[in-house]
Amino acid sequence: MNEHRHVRGFQFNNLLEYIQSVQGPEAVTKVRETCGIDSAFDPHEFYEDDLFNKLIKEGAKELEMDQTAFEIEIGRRAVPTLRKLFPQEFEFSSPAEFIANFPNAYQRFANSENPFISFVPKGASSCRIHYYSASKLCGLAQGIIAGSFTYYDVEVDIRSKKCQKHGDPECIFEITWHAKT
Numbered sequence: 788m789n790e791h792r793h794v795r796g797f798q799f800n801n802l803l804e805y806i807q808s809v810q811g812p813e814a815v816t817k818v819r820e821t822c823g824i825d826s827a828f829d830p831h832e833f834y835e836d837d838l839f840n841k842l843i844k845e846g847a848k849e850l851e852m853d854q855t856a857f858e859i860e861i862g863r864r865a866v867p868t869l870r871k872l873f874p875q876e877f878e879f880s881s882p883a884e885f886i887a888n889f890p891n892a893y894q895r896f897a898n899s900e901n902p903f904i905s906f907v908p909k910g911a912s913s914c915r916i917h918y919y920s921a922s923k924l925c926g927l928a929q930g931i932i933a934g935s936f937t938y939y940d941v942e943v944d945i946r947s948k949k950c951q952k953h954g955d956p957e958c959i960f961e962i963t964w965h966a967k968t
Contacts, residue, residue, distance in 0.1 A: 791922060794839040795896070796828035797868050798927075802839075802861050806846050818845045830868075836922035855926040855952070862930015866938065869896060869931065882939040882964050886914055886932070893928060902928070912965055918958040923951045925958040932962065942967050 807815045819825070822841050828834060847857035870877050876892040879885040890904035902920030909915055916932070918925050929945050936943035943964045949955040 791836045793836055793902075793922065794834055794924075795830065796832045796834060797830035797872075798861065798865055799828040799834060799839065799842065800830060801864050801868065802842055802846055805861060805864055806849060809850055814849050818842065818849050821845050836924070839924070840922060858924065858926025859930035859933065862927040862932075863934035865927075865931055866934035869935075870938065877935070877938055882936055882941050882943075883908075883911065885935060885939065886916075886962065886964075889916070889932065889935075893931070896931070904928070909961075913961070913963040916960040916962060918960065919951065919956070925950060925952065925960075928958075929960060932960070936964055940967055941965060 803815050803818070806818055822838065822845055824838075824842075843854055843858050843861070847854040850857065852860075873892065873895060876888070876895065877885070879888060887906055887908070890906050893902065893904050902918055902922075902924070904919075905917045907915040907917070916928075918928055925947075929947070933943055933945055941964045943962060946961045948959040948961055950958045
């Protein structure tokens with residue numbers, strides 16, 4: 788198991804709360820036991836990436852979901868907590884400003900240089916994000932981006948063009964957004 792600790796405890800709790808909301812407490816107990824988890828997660832502490840990936844795998848299996856779709860949902864559900872922990876990262880006046888700052892914000896969320904994220908503007912309401920992480924939590928990043936756009940009351944479309952999980956050297960997301968109609 789690697790010793791990379793980039794995932795905050797609130798993400799673990801968020802993941803387990805999602806499983807409970809869909810399948811009930813017995814499902815959470817089953818996933819915790821399968822992953823060898825017998826204690827609570829401190830929301831502010833950092834825990835091993837490998838354990839988080841194991842929880843994603845087992846949680847998706849328990850809910851009969853695709854792992855990436857499960858990871859994206861966990862990212863979406865993280866946004867209210869991220870807004871409380873990092874309010875300064877959501878003080879931008881527009882989604883364009885937010886997404887331009889996202890690479891810096893995500894590194895603060897993870898408290899590390901990993902993952903590497905870069906932003907390439909493509910127009911007033913579109914961009915490309917390049918993402919690389921040894922832990923390959925690209926779905927989590929996608930979910931956080933998607934969830935953050937709801938804060939700005941806009942619709943967002945995120946298309947994965949390349950993905951580390953499919954053997955690519957990095958993930959590339961094409962992102963477009965527009966006001967809700």
